[in-house]
Amino acid sequence: MEAKGKKRPDRRHARTERRIREAFTELAMEKNVDKITIKELAERADIDRKTFYLHYSSVWDVLEEIQGEILEQVDGLMSEFDLFHPSFDALGFLRGLNGLIEENSDFYRRMLVADRYSFFYVKLKEAMKAGLRKKYREAALKATVSPVKLELYAEYATSGLMAVYVDWLKHPEYDLKEVAETANEIAYGGIRKVLQGLMAGT
Numbered sequence: 001m002e003a004k005g006k007k008r009p010d011r012r013h014a015r016t017e018r019r020i021r022e023a024f025t026e027l028a029m030e031k032n033v034d035k036i037t038i039k040e041l042a043e044r045a046d047i048d049r050k051t052f053y054l055h056y057s058s059v060w061d062v063l064e065e066i067q068g069e070i071l072e073q074v075d076g077l078m079s080e081f082d083l084f085h086p087s088f089d090a091l092g093f094l095r096g097l098n099g100l101i102e103e104n105s106d107f108y109r110r111m112l113v114a115d116r117y118s119f120f121y122v123k124l125k126e127a128m129k130a131g132l133r134k135k136y137r138e139a140a141l142k143a144t145v146s147p148v149k150l151e152l153y154a155e156y157a158t159s160g161l162m163a164v165y166v167d168w169l170k171h172p173e174y175d176l177k178e179v180a181e182t183a184n185e186i187a188y189g190g191i192r193k194v195l196q197g198l199m200a201g202t
Contacts, residue, residue: 019047020045021066023044024041024062025104025107028107029106029107033059041059041062067123071123074097074100074127074131078128078132079131079135081096090161090181090184091180093180094168094176094179098176113169125158125162132154132158164182165179
């Protein structure tokens with residue numbers, strides 16, 4: 001028996017929002033977000049405009065919610081991996097990040113690769129940096145390494161990792177394992193290690 005006073009989830013409400021989000025994802029693959037109208041979004045979701053406004057205030061509101069869920073999941077992923085440690089599992093992290101966007105991979109590939117949606121790239125990178133800050137806030141206060149250095153390292157690590165990941169999205173023919181290994185080499189061995197490998201072949 002349901003506990004007294006406990007509110008049951010509104011399944012119809014959830015189903016409607018899911019239809020709206022699915023319709024938005026479809027339309028966003030067909031045109032730029034700023035070209036999507038509430039009228040066509042409602043029609044694609046098979047609802048009327050009044051029903052749409054019961055759930056969202058604008059088309060951008062739908063995008064914000066979708067982004068917000070991904071960013072929350074990235075925060076959880078960051079708690080599982082230690083980007084500051086030399087044994088950081090880049091392959092595991094990139095696979096985890098890939099798993100978060102797998103359900104709508106074409107949509108997120110467009111969001112991360114297209115210049116017009118650079119704000120999503122920035123938000124994703126900032127979410128990663130926030131995860132590092134949260135994890136190392138206390139350590140930065142106790143360690144001999146200054147908070148400034150940790151902040152710069154967080155910027156370097158997240159910018160580099162995101163750039164590598166987006167390049168892989170642009171070139172899906174790349175082997176993800178090799179991409180991750182290269183990211184690790186550059187992050188912890190520096191460009192010198194890569195150059196040594198090139199010089200060894202000459």
